[in-house]
Amino acid sequence: MTKRPENIIVGISIGDLNGIGSEVILKSLEDTRMLELCTPVIFANVKILSFLKKQLNLNVNLHGIDKVDQILPGKINVLNVWREGVNLEFGKVDENVGSYAVKSFVEATKALKEGTIDVLVTAPINKSNIQSEEFSFPGHTDYLNQELEGNALMLMIQDNLRVGLLTDHVPINEVAKHLTEDLIRKKIQTINQTLVRDFGINKPKIAVLGLNPHSGDNGVIGDEEEKVLKPALKKIFEEGILVFGPYSADGFFGSNQYEKYDAVIATYHDQGLIPFKTLSFGKGVNYTAGLNKIRTSPDHGTGFDIAGKGIADHQSFSEAIYAAIDIFKSRMAYEEMVANPLKIKEKQL
Incomplete structure (x- = not known):
């Protein structure tokens, strides 16, 4: 109703x-x-x-x-x-x-x-x-x-920019061991369903960023892309979800590649949130997808340094x-x- x-x-x-x-x-x-x-x-x-x-x-x-x-x-x-x-x-x-x-x-x-x-x-x-x-x-x-x-997933949104995370509040030295095919599948399925149900996008296109510099450079700078990310994304794509990558994270946002996709999934917290907050200019929103x-x-914290001053x-x-x-x-x-x-x-x- x-x-x-x-x-x-x-x-x-x-x-x-x-x-x-x-x-x-x-x-x-x-x-x-x-x-x-x-x-x-x-x-x-x-x-x-x-x-x-x-x-x-x-x-x-x-x-x-x-x-x-x-x-x-x-x-x-x-x-x-x-x-x-x-x-x-x-x-x-x-x-x-x-x-x-x-x-x-x-x-x-x-x-x-x-x-x-x-x-x-x-x-x-x-x-x-x-x-x-x-x-x-x-x-x-x-x-x-x-x-x-459901399965909660942090999805940062601002207009058509949507950035999700494979891992969120995980220390950098533990990110790699969290990247499993099961986790990748669950997160991508959640974001895909959210884009369809909550944002009215019929056939969403999703980009995934690599973990290592230059997305591993074919295994030269880390092998998580070759061993985990690429095989998982290939299977998920074959099952009907339009997922692409893993892309090298360093130039992805600066070259405006993100504009070609309905959502971008970063492998860890700062990889996704630093470019998001840079591009969203204080208008960003944290949406808990998958529930x-x-x-x-809002995309900010408690602001203790300016609290009570009326300038927030x-x-x-x-x-x-x-x-x-x-x-x-x-x-x-x-x-x-x-x-x-x-x-x-x-x-x-």
Whole structure:
């Protein structure tokens, strides 16, 4: 059933309150046109957000609620996940503040799972101060992978530039041993399905970057391309997925080769994210592909060095909201097409 734009409910987890998360959230929602696109629900506490909006001199009207059935379209809803006050110290790594980031995120994930929100946009957390006996995950993605069906994959997106990773938060000296045919197959299948279902691309073309300089130079500078990557990509291509490579990473982006493909898969974190962030100019979005629900986040961290100063750029967070809405609509259209292929064909005629 098609939803009207203003009824798409965007859940927002607050992130680290000592960082820039609250600022970029409130700045994004300061533009009243956002309420024509969705109904935002911030999982936090209305008193602390009211304090922060005054501190940052932001013009936003907040609507405090205690239950999800009190969500109102046309309002910036703040669901009170906790009641007590929180002592904030901008720029400080604080375990107590980290625990509130976890409370917000866990409650928002629960609402996403239960369908009371349609999509989730997460503000940045500090990975070191969220760890506890109750929450022992490196970050958002690992927890979502446990709670939601599928195989989570980090996909950085900005317009038609999409960069995925074969390995993400893996030390450089361990990347090679993680590159197996099984991993490569799973990641490529996930990205291919995401491009079809979430971005409306019928026959996606996917490029894969090599691990070594010059993509190994036929085994002269490392043999992972010859022994693992090339055989795996050949099999996957023969099975019907349009995957190409491995390409030499050093000139791939500078020569604009990426423009020929619907997605690029890097073998490790910095190989993909350095060129992505260089090209996306602060508008990039981190999308967790491969799950049965939609989650996006901005492409930056907590920004402790500028927290509380009112100078944080909210563009990436705004883009994360827009991307979540667009992907939600695309996925609904895809699911309708799969469920009623004849009806869709009749509409096209």
